[in-house]
Amino acid sequence: MPKKSKVFITRCKDYHLDNVRETLRLSLQHLGGLQRFVKKNDRVLIKPNLLSSREPEKAVTTHPSLVFAVVEEVKKIGGIPFIGDSPGGTEKGIERLWRNTGMADVSEKTGAELLSFEKAGVYKKEALSGKTYFISRQAIDFNVIINLPKLKTHTLTLFTCAVKNMFGVIPGFRKGEYHKEAPKPKDFAEVIVDIFSLVKPQITIADAIVCMAGDGPSSGEPQYLGVILASEDPVALDAVAAKIMGFKDNEIDTTNIAKERGLGAGELSEIEIIGENLPDLFGFDIKLPSNRFLRLIPKFLVKLLAPYIWVRPAILDGNCTNCNICVENCPVKTIHPGDPIPVYDYSNCINCMCCHELCPHRAIYLEKSWLSKMIGR
Ligand code: SF4
Ligand code: SF4
Structure with a gap:
């Protein structure tokens, strides 16, 4: 063996x-x-x-x-x-x-x-x-x-x-x-x-x-x-x-x-x-990522449901200090400097979650479509 x-x-x-x-x-x-x-x-x-x-x-x-x-x-x-x-x-x-x-x-x-x-x-x-x-x-x-x-x-x-x-x-x-x-x-x-x-x-x-x-x-x-x-x-x-x-x-x-x-x-x-x-x-009840449910959707449905099921990063302006770390680190440069907070152009976003990961002030949360909220509950 x-x-x-x-x-x-x-x-x-x-x-x-x-x-x-x-x-x-x-x-x-x-x-x-x-x-x-x-x-x-x-x-x-x-x-x-x-x-x-x-x-x-x-x-x-x-x-x-x-x-x-x-x-x-x-x-x-x-x-x-x-x-x-x-x-x-x-x-x-x-x-x-x-x-x-x-x-x-x-x-x-x-x-x-x-x-x-x-x-x-x-x-x-x-x-x-x-x-x-x-x-x-x-x-x-x-x-x-x-x-x-x-x-x-x-x-x-x-x-x-x-x-x-x-x-x-x-x-x-x-x-x-x-x-x-x-x-x-x-x-x-x-x-x-x-x-x-x-x-x-x-x-x-x-x-x-x-x-x-x-x-x-x-x-x-x-x-x-x-x-x-x-x-x-x-x-x-x-x-x-x-x-x-x-x-x-x-x-x-x-x-x-x-x-x-x-x-x-x-x-x-x-x-x-x-x-x-x-x-x-093995009995711990640990909260897993709130977008995990997206992985559980069968592949053939993913494209079909894409317009209705999405999860994307968004900024909570109360927490944002406008430090621009998210802007500087977005690999496709789809977050733009703004006042009072940066602005997302979601058309180019590849959902890599780097901005969510690197924001030092927990100002970026995962925004969900209404259907995602229902499914991912
Ligand atoms: S990294 Fe966070 S705190 Fe800094 S600008 Fe982006 S959202 Fe705001
Ligand atoms: S998820 Fe990635 S690609 Fe999309 S805005 Fe954030 S850093 Fe940029």
Whole structure:
């Protein structure tokens, strides 16, 4: 019988550093110890999800306690830790982002260097699909990658965790280009898996102490789960995490595609889940993205119903500060500067949800047609 991928689920009651340290110690023990992966003087990239400049309690970004504890473990072995990501939005706000997400504090206290993947150029890499990608140089030159995703819902990909987190190795504006080239969720999932395959992490430790429910990855609500997931197989970790969130089997495109390409185990039957009170974990009633119902409509009806069933981003002017981050980051430039708020031209919108994802003030919500409201209730 082929060896099963293992996913370890360990309880962690809160983000108190001592509790996270202990949970991480147990998780790494399950994985056979960090020294299996990291050797003395290795350059180690620690890749949290730092989507936007939000405080840790908003559940948009990987919690700094977990990043801190991982840096400590790397240093114990004599590895050289770096914390890196290409956060959404503009490079202008990077210092504020490091500060707000708690990463500046981690860096100051541990000496781990912070890397913004916007700088230092790119490598051109070809994926097995034959497509080429421009990946940040800052994200490539490492002996080991430790992936620290945040478990969240996602209005475009339904779900984001281990595989999707590696999309952050693409520098800012190029992310928009890939959205433009692959506007359909399934095509975009192919792109994510391509990129993941080019920078596959050796270990994944997912922050699911507080996950994000509802219209993630930035406008949903924090939801307590109280666990950390760990695995050498990010695809298997995603399959288990999606199950915990309440998605149906085989509902997550990135997991299906990665499984088909042999990049990991995507079926629960191929995974050994080791952890505590698993039935309890699979019983959470987590609010999933409000546009998820669109995926459940049979394909032959989609075109027919398109004029009546739609979900699109719209601005709540009471929350909008007119910062123009949505305008600058729309890959098809279909949001225009306006006063007092930007204005959408929906005729070109590809529904990539980048504006919804990157708005730092939760000013963008999902507007629904009357039929969508009825069906998606
Ligand atoms: S909607 Fe959000 S991102 Fe766009 S201008 Fe308003 S506050 Fe900024
Ligand atoms: S308006 Fe928003 S959803 Fe539409 S293409 Fe632009 S960023 Fe994407």
